[in-house]
Amino acid sequence: MSDNKEETVKIISERGIQKSADGKGWTFSRDMRQRVTSLYGTHPEYYAAIAANITANHLLIKATQSPNYESDEDIAKTMEIYHKNPKFVYREVEGNHHLHLNNPENVLPVINEFIAASNVQHSSSSL
Structure with missing residues (x-):
C-alpha cells in the first residue's frame, strides 16, 4: 500500500484488521475463506x-x-x-x-x- 495516503491506509485498516487476541499483533477481521478467484464471485x-x-x-x-x-x-x-x-x-x-x-x-x-x-x-x- 505504499502508494496510498496515510488516511487511506487507516480507513482500509479499520475495515480489515483488528488487534490479535493476545494484544501483541494484528489479524484480519474478515473470513479469508470467503475469498473468491473472481472479483465478482x-x-x-x-x-x-x-x-x-x-x-x-x-x-x-x-x-x-x-x-x-x-x-x-x-x-x-x-x-x-x-x-x-x-x-x-x-x-x-x-x-x-x-x-x-x-x-x-x-x-x-x-x-x-x-x-x-x-x-x-x-x-x-x-x-
Missing part, C-alpha cells in the same frame, strides 16, 4: 448475462495503476457487452485501486460529467 458466463441486461446509465472508472482482477479475455468480452449499451461510459483516471480515497479530486469531475450527461439524456427523453 460469479462464473464469467453468468456475469456476461447480467452485463447484457444493463440498460441504465452505467459508468466504469478504471484506475490506470490498478491491476486487472479478471483475465484479459473475460475483460474484453465484458467490455464488448457493456459497449452495446448506449448509456455506458468508460473512463480511465490516473491513480491506483484506491484512487477514490487517495485522489477524489481526480474522480469527482468524471462522476459529475457522467451525472450531468445522464440528466440531459433523462430530461430530453421525457419530453
